[in-house]
Amino acid sequence: MNGNNIATVYLKELKDSLRDRRTLLSTIIIPTLVMPLLFFAFGSVMYKMDRQARAETPTVMILGGEDSPKTVAVLRQDARVRIVPTTADWKQRISDKKIRAAVEIPAGFDAGLAQGGAPAVTVYNYSGESRSRLGVEQAERILRELRESTVEARLGERGVPVALTRPFEIRRTNVAPPEKVGGNLIGGLIPYIIIMLCFTGAMYPAMDLTAGEKERGTMETLLCSPVARVDIVLGKFLMVLTASIATMVLSLVSMSATVVLGGSYFSAKVAVTRAGAAAAAAQTSSVIPVIDPLGVIGVFAMILPVAVFFAAVLFTVSLFAKSYKEAQSYVAPLILVVLLPAMIGMAPGIELNAKLALVPILNLSLVCKEMLSGVWHWHYIALIFGSTCVYAGAALALAVRMFNREDVIFRT
Amino acid sequence: MIEARNLTKTFRDKKRGEIRAADDISFRVASGQIYGLLGANGAGKTTTLRLFATLLKPTSGSANVAGYDVTREPEKVRAHVGFLAASTALYGRLTAREMITYFGKLNGLAAAAIKARIQQLADELDMHEFLDRRCDKFSTGMKQKTSIARTLVHDPEVMIFDEPTLGLDVMTARVIVKFVRDCKARGKTVIYSTHVMSEVDKLCDVVGIIHDGRLLAEGTLPELRARFGESDMEEIFVRAVGGEVVT
Numbered sequence: 332m333n334g335n336n337i338a339t340v341y342l343k344e345l346k347d348s349l350r351d352r353r354t355l356l357s358t359i360i361i362p363t364l365v366m367p368l369l370f371f372a373f374g375s376v377m378y379k380m381d382r383q384a385r386a387e388t389p390t391v392m393i394l395g396g397e398d399s400p401k402t403v404a405v406l407r408q409d410a411r412v413r414i415v416p417t418t419a420d421w422k423q424r425i426s427d428k429k430i431r432a433a434v435e436i437p438a439g440f441d442a443g444l445a446q447g448g449a450p451a452v453t454v455y456n457y458s459g460e461s462r463s464r465l466g467v468e469q470a471e472r473i474l475r476e477l478r479e480s481t482v483e484a485r486l487g488e489r490g491v492p493v494a495l496t497r498p499f500e501i502r503r504t505n506v507a508p509p510e511k512v513g514g515n516l517i518g519g520l521i522p523y524i525i526i527m528l529c530f531t532g533a534m535y536p537a538m539d540l541t542a543g544e545k546e547r548g549t550m551e552t553l554l555c556s557p558v559a560r561v562d563i564v565l566g567k568f569l570m571v572l573t574a575s576i577a578t579m580v581l582s583l584v585s586m587s588a589t590v591v592l593g594g595s596y597f598s599a600k601v602a603v604t605r606a607g608a609a610a611a612a613a614q615t616s617s618v619i620p621v622i623d624p625l626g627v628i629g630v631f632a633m634i635l636p637v638a639v640f641f642a643a644v645l646f647t648v649s650l651f652a653k654s655y656k657e658a659q660s661y662v663a664p665l666i667l668v669v670l671l672p673a674m675i676g677m678a679p680g681i682e683l684n685a686k687l688a689l690v691p692i693l694n695l696s697l698v699c700k701e702m703l704s705g706v707w708h709w710h711y712i713a714l715i716f717g718s719t720c721v722y723a724g725a726a727l728a729l730a731v732r733m734f735n736r737e738d739v740i741f742r743t
Numbered sequence: 744m745i746e747a748r749n750l751t752k753t754f755r756d757k758k759r760g761e762i763r764a765a766d767d768i769s770f771r772v773a774s775g776q777i778y779g780l781l782g783a784n785g786a787g788k789t790t791t792l793r794l795f796a797t798l799l800k801p802t803s804g805s806a807n808v809a810g811y812d813v814t815r816e817p818e819k820v821r822a823h824v825g826f827l828a829a830s831t832a833l834y835g836r837l838t839a840r841e842m843i844t845y846f847g848k849l850n851g852l853a854a855a856a857i858k859a860r861i862q863q864l865a866d867e868l869d870m871h872e873f874l875d876r877r878c879d880k881f882s883t884g885m886k887q888k889t890s891i892a893r894t895l896v897h898d899p900e901v902m903i904f905d906e907p908t909l910g911l912d913v914m915t916a917r918v919i920v921k922f923v924r925d926c927k928a929r930g931k932t933v934i935y936s937t938h939v940m941s942e943v944d945k946l947c948d949v950v951g952i953i954h955d956g957r958l959l960a961e962g963t964l965p966e967l968r969a970r971f972g973e974s975d976m977e978e979i980f981v982r983a984v985g986g987e988v989v990t
Binding site: 551 | 754793796798799800818819821822824826828830831832833834835836837841845846848849850851893894
């Protein structure tokens with residue numbers, strides 16, 4: 332093993348990869364730009380739709396109610412709905428989304444109400460349509476308020492306190508510290524995202540530096556040099572590892588920047604339309620769940636041996652392929668193999684134990700979830716770090732062995 | 744100097760079983776000599792040359808290249824060998840200068856020495872005009888010149904050419920042929936494989952005819968002509984491999 336040679340190979344691969352559009356796209360551009368773009372595109376569409384739906388007062392039609400002027404007046408005076416003139420084709424109009432809902436007041440409703448018993452009011456909606464739902468909600472809210480005020484008025488007439496109808500209240504109070512809430516909410520998601528990024532970041536350089544080089548005929552040229560095979564493997568492997576870590580770091584930085592900047596941007600916009608700076612502040616803090624910052628550092632430390640493991644495995648698998656295309660068909664199923672344990676780790680209810688601590692990827696997913704919520708099980712952390720290092724070392728040794736095999740390097 | 748002693752290489756193939764790509768090959772090439780390895784496609788030329796370049800390890804037998812044993816000191820052998828084949832390509836995303844520099848570094852040369860060497864090679868091969876352009880935009884001729892410069896950067900004493908003119912047009916092939924002659928003039932040991940009979944006529948001091956992994960005939964051109972009673976290289980080849988090959 333010769334450090335100078337490893338550095339020479341590594342630096343050349345780095346320069347070469349930085350000039351490769353495919354690698355550049357997959358390791359730098361996509362992880363940096365996709366998240367913010369997705370967030371803003373999705374966010375602004377949602378925001379626009381939400382504002383439109385809220386700005387528009389739902390149109391409601393009243394059916395009947397000619398002999399119940401009091402109830403009709405309540406509906407008419409409320410600003411939360413806009414009453415439109417009654418037509419015969421009301422059902423068709425709801426279906427056509429011309430109006431949002433219709434309220435049917437039966438004959439003699441006001442009179443019945445005064446006597447203490449009245450038939451039901453029917454609200455017609457178009458189920459599954461979100462704007463119809465908003466219209467119905469408003470109409471029902473107005474009617475419910477009317478019902479409650481009627482109850483209160485009757486109780487008042489009879490001298491009964493209002494509290495009689497509501498003997499006790501139910502309150503809910505959270506005892507979990509904020510970082511525990513954040514850890515549980517997104518603690519499962521973050522390791523999953525990191526594992527995926529770590530893998531996809533290593534994918535393209537691994538294929539390009541092995542199968543791609545065989546396909547282009549430069550592998551044989553490289554093998555003619557007096558450099559020991561192990562130096563070539565290590566130089567190339569370090570490049571794959573660099574790409575993997577770069578992808579991960581770039582996308583995480585871009586993701587957190589997006590959440591922080593985008594979160595405050597949208598909540599500011601919401602605040603302007605809704606008014607109230609306090610509401611905006613509450614919005615922002617709920618958008619960004621609090622995570623233990625030490626946990627983030629811990630996650631990065633734990634992911635390093637996994638990145639080595641991924642880089643070595645991808646290197647070995649793609650080395651076996653004759654062409655870039657063949658390498659892709661070997662690597663694609665591997666994504667699922669990685670995805671599955673990472674996803675299981677995201678599921679609620681699965682907790683770390685000594686056996687699971689030895690399952691690669693899944694153990695990382697689980698321990699990261701704990702660390703992000705501020706829980707540090709040192710013996711598990713040591714076990715997972717140690718076992719992952721062993722796996723990574725074995726994978727790297729395998730990569731060197733495969734590189735020394737003629738039937739792999741000259742496979743045609 | 745190259746010396747092969749009972750060099751044998753076998754491969755395993757699922758369908759065909761064991762293949763003897765090089766079968767008990769022994770010959771010697773002296774310094775300043777061009778040895779032509781003549782054979783049809785699949786005769787074992789590439790395998791034999793890859794054994795000399797230590798890209799493959801011999802199954803049995805041994806070879807000494809530039810004073811080093813291919814099995815025991817493969818890295819030393821590669822440091823004294825320049826290997827040029829139709830299959831040794833250039834890194835398309837590097838410039839010609841970067842390509843040559845990379846191989847200079849891999850051969851353990853210092854930066855200043857590489858710089859001087861590139862200047863010298865670019866003068867000799869007339870490469871200055873495209874030295875700082877990327878290899879993927881090169882014409883075949885430019886690629887060949889860059890490849891030649893790559894094999895020469897460490898000034899090896901043994902040159903191995905595996906069908907270097909394969910797929911090249913006449914003008915580019917001439918550049919190669921001229922370059923092989925230059926190597927001989929500088930006292931290098933040259934081994935040259937081809938299936939083009941006319942190249943053997945033009946270049947080689949000693950010719951070895953290889954077929955099915957075995958070296959069937961060997962000698963200088965006059966010797967072979969006398970032995971087979973033919974003056975045409977193609978006729979000599981056909982006789983050496985045992986009559987018309989029906990494929």
